[in-house]
Amino acid sequence: MAEEAELCFPLLVNTSCRRTPRPRLAVVGIFVLLSTVFLLTVALNLLVIVSISHFRQLQTSTNLLLLSLASSDFLMGFFMLFQIFQLNGCWLFGDMTCAAVYLLDHLISSASIGTMVLISVDRYVAVCDPLHYPVRVTRRRVELSIVLCWSFSSVFNVACSIDTLQRPGRVISCVGECVVLVNRAAGQADLIFSFIGPISAIALLNMRVFVAAVSQARARVGVSVPQCSRGPKSSELRAARSLGVVVIAFFVCITPYFCMVVSGQNVALNSSAAAVIICLFYFNSCINPLIYSLFYRWFRKSIKLIVTLQILQPDSSRAHLL
Numbered sequence: 390m391a392e393e394a395e396l397c398f399p400l401l402v403n404t405s406c407r408r409t410p411r412p413r414l415a416v417v418g419i420f421v422l423l424s425t426v427f428l429l430t431v432a433l434n435l436l437v438i439v440s441i442s443h444f445r446q447l448q449t450s451t452n453l454l455l456l457s458l459a460s461s462d463f464l465m466g467f468f469m470l471f472q473i474f475q476l477n478g479c480w481l482f483g484d485m486t487c488a489a490v491y492l493l494d495h496l497i498s499s500a501s502i503g504t505m506v507l508i509s510v511d512r513y514v515a516v517c518d519p520l521h522y523p524v525r526v527t528r529r530r531v532e533l534s535i536v537l538c539w540s541f542s543s544v545f546n547v548a549c550s551i552d553t554l555q556r557p558g559r560v561i562s563c564v565g566e567c568v569v570l571v572n573r574a575a576g577q578a579d580l581i582f583s584f585i586g587p588i589s590a591i592a593l594l595n596m597r598v599f600v601a602a603v604s605q606a607r608a609r610v611g612v613s614v615p616q617c618s619r620g621p622k623s624s625e626l627r628a629a630r631s632l633g634v635v636v637i638a639f640f641v642c643i644t645p646y647f648c649m650v651v652s653g654q655n656v657a658l659n660s661s662a663a664a665v666i667i668c669l670f671y672f673n674s675c676i677n678p679l680i681y682s683l684f685y686r687w688f689r690k691s692i693k694l695i696v697t698l699q700i701l702q703p704d705s706s707r708a709h710l711l
Contacts, residue, residue: 397479398564403546406565407479411480416476423473423668426675433678434459440691445706447687450514450531454508455681457535461501462674468494469671484558487567491553495579496546498643498670502587503538505508505639507593516601545582549575588640608628635680642673687711 398405437459441447471482471490480487511531515522547554553569560570571579645666681688688711694700694708 394573397477397481401564401611404564406479406563407424411476419476420473423469423476425666427466427469427473427509427670430469430671430675431463432436432672433682434466436692436695437678437681437688437702438463439695440688443700443706444691444708444710446708446710447691448528448537450526450528451508451511453528453531454504454511457504457538458501461497461504462677465494465501465671465674466498468497469668472668472671475567481564481565482567484567485554486559488550488557488569490567491569492546492550495550495583498646499542499546499583500539502583503542504535505636506587506590506594507534507538509591509598509632509636513594514596545578549579564604579618580590586645591636595633632683635677638676638680639673642669642676646670 395407395410396402396405397408407570417662418672438456441452441456468490474481482490514526518525549572552572552575561568646669649666682692690708690710694705699705699708
């Protein structure tokens, strides 16, 4: 009976995995922490989605990109539920669900990274080429870019996960384990198109924006500035700095996860090291709206209108928030 209590599936004595032994107090603490992060992630990103979708003044090109990022963060928040459900080290949802979670996790994260690239391009044009920004960055182009970003992410990740979806659970050692074998070719493609390429582009573009912002600051005290940084508005520079914080937090949270995924080794969702890295990756989805609340006054105003239910009033979508 004692041995059966330690099994994930007591009825499968010979094939069931064993539960991960953890102190009860530690389990309760982790449960409370993950549950809090989950609720904050879903609630705060939902506020961003409602704010930009409802208030017409917020539906700018940059904010449409933030809407795409908030949507991916909102979806990523729900994947934390799987971490909460397997605190005892047991995967209870079957091999196909394990493969589907792996696919959707990568699909949404790839779309999030692609959106970060689009945000970096948007800020680069706004700061380094402000005169042509209204012409080059139109709402239709931004919407098309977002659709293409999500479409490419979907097609690419489905293609990379075909083998896993066709033969789910082929590398598990016992029932109650969620292990995904990363194909070498798929891992290399994922490394290039979902990590090295986008991250390099994001870093390069933000370095250029940083140089332009520094040059603009020097211009205010009479120092000559390069052509790239002539003319950006102070509001654009503030937005660039705010989004720069988002990018830095993104790097810190996502890099360990991708290093684990593209290492070519088995990725076990119930191992301790993988759980810490994956939770750090999910925590990034909670950080972004917190950064918005610190740096964007319009977000704080919109939260007040939403929480007080003033958005239910007629013509509330025309409220002045900027």
